[in-house]
Amino acid sequence: MAQLLSGGAPLRGRAGMELVVRPFRFREAAAFWGVRHDPELAFRLHALLGGTPAYLEMSGGSGPAGVAEFDRWVQRRLLNPASAMFREGGLLLREEPSIADPTSYSATLSAISAGNHRRSEIAAALGRPSSALAHLLAGLEDIGLIEHIDDARRGKRSVHRIAEPVVRLHQLVIQRHEAELVAGRAERVWKANADTVASQIYGAHFEDLARQWCFEHASPDTLGGVASTVRPTELPCREHRRGHELDVVVTESVSFAADRIIAIGEAKGTEAPVDVAQLERLEHLRGLLPSGKVGALPKLLLFGRSGFSSALARLADRRPDVELVDLGRLYGGA
Secondary structure, rough: OHHHOOOOOOOOOOOOOOOOOOOOHHHHHHOOEEEOOOHHHHHHHHHHOOOOHHHHOOOOOOOOHHHHHHHHHHHOOOOOOOOOOOOOHHHHOOOOOOOOOHHHHHHHHHHHHHOOHHHHHHHHHHHHOOOOOOOHHHHHHHOOOOOEEEOOOOOOEEEEEOOOHHHHHHHHOOOHHHHHHOOOHHHHHHHHHHHHHHHHHHHHHHHHHHHHHHOOOOOOHHHOOOEEEEEEEHHHHHOEEEEEEEEEEEEEEOOOOOOOOEEEEEEOOOOOOOOOHHHHHHHHOOOOOOHHHHHEEEEEEEOOOOEEHHHHHHHOOOOOOEEEEHHHHHHOOO
């Protein structure tokens, strides 16, 4: 539709159009798919398909009845060459009129999907100099397939992440194993890629939802203030002689005052419950925060897809500076 108004088109200069269509947020998507009662199922569906409403109909008009049926549903509806969803992740790029060379852009998406988030990492994966990536990254961001997130401490040191989950599924599973999937081996491919799905799809997506929850749903009591930005960062550590990645840094901006960090958090999308060791690590990271950016003692947020150990739950009950957020709270609480 935008092409009607550009270049030498007849309507150029005679009409204007502002068309913005955004996918559902993760809670809206859960309601749309009818899975609000099952946060784990809602999370898995959103991690693979995102919030595009049309994907419900393209997936057969209904989702799996429960978590027990999820793997079989994925094999039948997403990894089946006869399904409308099978090639969707690739078509989003190839059908975009502004992309003249889909191959280079697809390789960039593959690099980011595989866990290369910084420009230097993407360049190394592609075998190109960093200076040659500007137009590729800008093009993918313009069409909404990736997003760049500034570092919470150093704004110019950004990371790039996949913004459309169906693209990530296509790059990591479908495209790499297309020949096997066409041959009808969906069950084998899905089982063989369980570790990839757990770490590079579920793990990465859970971190994204944790940041989104802090910004959109968490109450001031939970955060110790109002979130103005929620971003990841990396903290240098002399003790361990390396940098520590931090998934969630919540910053509050107040008029006529410097921004201050009010909460930090870790998001664990694994199948094992979060234990006391993760709280101890988060306390260590709190001690590495630059003093000029911290006002009162920042809250500690632990996000656990599979819940928390009993020892950690008992400890958190006695600690007003610690908040535990499981999938139930992520999808239904503040």
